[in-house]
Amino acid sequence: MRLGITFYDDTPEVLRFDKDDIRSIVLGGVVAHVKMLETYVGTDPENNENLMRVFGEALDEMPIWKAYSVIYDYANDGVFPPDCSVLDDYLRMAISFRMELVYANEFHGIDIGSPKPNTSPRYRGMIGTGKALETLLCGFMARWKLDVPGNGSDDADDVRFWGHMFERIDCDLLSLSEIAILADIQERSVRNYTHSTRAEHERLKTVKVGGRTYVKPEDAKAWLTRRRRFMPTRFPEAAVQ
Structure with a gap:
């Protein structure tokens, strides 16, 4: 299952x-x-x-x-x-x-x-x-x-x-539904941000793998840091390395 x-x-x-x-x-x-x-x-x-x-x-x-x-x-x-x-x-x-x-x-x-x-x-x-x-x-x-x-x-x-x-x-790679969870918004809203009509500073960059849409971690992080409800990760000092 x-x-x-x-x-x-x-x-x-x-x-x-x-x-x-x-x-x-x-x-x-x-x-x-x-x-x-x-x-x-x-x-x-x-x-x-x-x-x-x-x-x-x-x-x-x-x-x-x-x-x-x-x-x-x-x-x-x-x-x-x-x-x-x-x-x-x-x-x-x-x-x-x-x-x-x-x-x-x-x-x-x-x-x-x-x-x-x-x-x-x-x-x-x-x-x-x-x-x-x-x-x-x-x-x-x-x-x-x-x-x-x-x-x-x-x-x-x-x-x-x-x-x-x-x-x-x-x-x-992260799926759009995973991005939605992290940003705390709906997947349809995330998908709207992937459109080429979006301004460069707003757009979420994606890649296609086997017909499915994904986001590279570095692109996801850059986009998520601009989202109001995204909670950045807090690392303990010992975990940073």
């Missing part, structure tokens, strides 16, 4: 979910795993409120939340991972967790995240089903390609390897 994210023209403009939304999905996903296990082994179902309380109190120390917290901080807030040696384990865990939530929601009918009352209808769906995690993972991998040079191969590092496993993406 491959996961992927598609942004529709009628999607609300802002693409980022806040950390509370992601936390509610991870907590709901942990509870969903327990509910599925009860179904598989035939144990008496536990009270949902009690499960949410117990796991909610312990969530900060759970490896799955530590993984998604690092992923969120880098993808949305531009905080470069403080310890890159754990990314292989974190991404393996985060992607497998997201895939399992597909089964929990679609086959078992379990609601995952708990949207806030004022959340728009489409965002409610992405939080309730857990699909918002895919946007987050795509943003993490897109930012990595922006910040960390590759070698044209998906085995250049752990992030590129898992990016290939998560969705068959180009190892080094």
Whole structure:
């Protein structure tokens, strides 16, 4: 199974979910795993409120939340991972967790995240089903390609390897949907900036590979730095080299 994210023209403009939304999905996903296990082994179902309380109190120390917290901080807030040696384990865990939530929601009918009352209808769906995690993972991998040079191969590092496993993406070039996540605008808006009629200082330069449109990291970075909602990456001193 491959996961992927598609942004529709009628999607609300802002693409980022806040950390509370992601936390509610991870907590709901942990509870969903327990509910599925009860179904598989035939144990008496536990009270949902009690499960949410117990796991909610312990969530900060759970490896799955530590993984998604690092992923969120880098993808949305531009905080470069403080310890890159754990990314292989974190991404393996985060992607497998997201895939399992597909089964929990679609086959078992379990609601995952708990949207806030004022959340728009489409965002409610992405939080309730857990699909918002895919946007987050795509943003993490897109930012990595922006910040960390590759070698044209998906085995250049752990992030590129898992990016290939998560969705068959180009190892080094960025798609327009990845640019959209980083800029926090719709893909159709990004596409408008690629038109040759745009002024040189506004235009997003692209390249064609196999009939698909991509952006080189250096061109993406030059264009993104002029976008109001783009969050530049903050590197710890030890990571700059």
